[in-house]
Amino acid sequence: VIVDNKPGAGGTLGAAITAKAPADGYTLLVHSAGHLVNPWIYKGLSYDTLKDFAGITPMASLPNVLVTAPSHFADVKDLVAKVKAKPGSFNYGSAGNGSATHMNAEVFRLAAGIDAQHVPFRGTPEAMTEVMAGRVDWFFAPMVSALPLIQAASCRRWPWARASARRRCPMRRPRWRPACRAPNTCSGSGCSRPRKRRSR
Amino acid sequence: VIDRLQAEVAKIMVSPELKERLEKLGAEPFTMPSAQFNKFIVDETAKAQQVVKAASIKVD
Numbered sequence: 436v437i438v439d440n441k442p443g444a445g446g447t448l449g450a451a452i453t454a455k456a457p458a459d460g461y462t463l464l465v466h467s468a469g470h471l472v473n474p475w476i477y478k479g480l481s482y483d484t485l486k487d488f489a490g491i492t493p494m495a496s497l498p499n500v501l502v503t504a505p506s507h508f509a510d511v512k513d514l515v516a517k518v519k520a521k522p523g524s525f526n527y528g529s530a531g532n533g534s535a536t537h538m539n540a541e542v543f544r545l546a547a548g549i550d551a552q553h554v555p556f557r558g559t560p561e562a563m564t565e566v567m568a569g570r571v572d573w574f575f576a577p578m579v580s581a582l583p584l585i586q587a588a589s590c591r592r593w594p595w596a597r598a599s600a601r602r603r604c605p606m607r608r609p610r611w612r613p614a615c616r617a618p619n620t621c622s623g624s625g626c627s628r629p630r631k632r633r634s635r
Numbered sequence: 636v637i638d639r640l641q642a643e644v645a646k647i648m649v650s651p652e653l654k655e656r657l658e659k660l661g662a663e664p665f666t667m668p669s670a671q672f673n674k675f676i677v678d679e680t681a682k683a684q685q686v687v688k689a690a691s692i693k694v695d
Contacts, residue, residue, distance in 0.1 A: 460640065471680040475687040476694045484680060490672040492641045494648065495657055496665035532694045538683065541690040578661030 445469050445533045447477055454482035464488065472533040498578045499539050502585070504569040514573065515547045522550040528562035528571040531555050536562070539575040641669045 441449035529537035
């Protein structure tokens with residue numbers, strides 16, 4: 436198996452190359468949840484997300500946790516109250532436009548009815564660094580990346596309960612239950628192969 | 636071909652070694668038959684469209 440990493444533009448570069456590959460089962464695309472967001476935010480994609488790929492299987496579910504710098508907010512309720520008191524003066528990071536960390540933050544923002552500035556970063560490490568430094572107020576971090584830092588207590592966390600029955604998360608259950616509808620805070624990774632184009 | 640690939644991946648994903656590795660990372664295996672996955676993709680893509688619209692997300 437040859438793994439050919441084609442990062443960039445939210446995964447659309449790799450997807451575009453895969454879409455043009457022969458549909459023989461030898462070329463596969465491993466993509467993130469952003470694959471399903473990209474058609475709505477990138478204009479002029481050279482492929483059709485639904486028509487040019489055939490899904491094989493999802494692979495893993497990666498829960499996100501809401502993290503902030505330790506000194507910024509006491510809990511989620513406090514966060515919502517502070518942002519409501521000063522709309523537009525807070526910001527939140529993401530691992531890039533259209534990424535799951537971005538979408539989860541938007542779902543949270545809409546559900547909580549708060550107004551804040553989105554700051555897209557190149558990836559999760561950059562966003563985490565800025566949150567820990569306190570320059571970014573919050574970030575829906577993938578558990579994978581946040582866990583070591585949370586355990587080291589360099590940032591505060593409240594895992595949202597999208598606790599499906601099968602999920603066994605290494606973190607404790609959240610003590611605070613959101614007043615708003617709990618957003619879906621899972622990002623994911625799937626595997627699709629190019630679908631035969633109808634025109635050929 | 637798709638079903639065979641799906642079955643192979645599903646087999647790997649339920650292996651205890653991989654499960655343990657994923658859990659240590661804070662992730663969990665997540666598989667479903669390809670027909671169901673394709674429906675999932677269609678549904679989730681539609682949901683993404685709603686969020687993008689509601690939040691007026693634009694890439695400059």
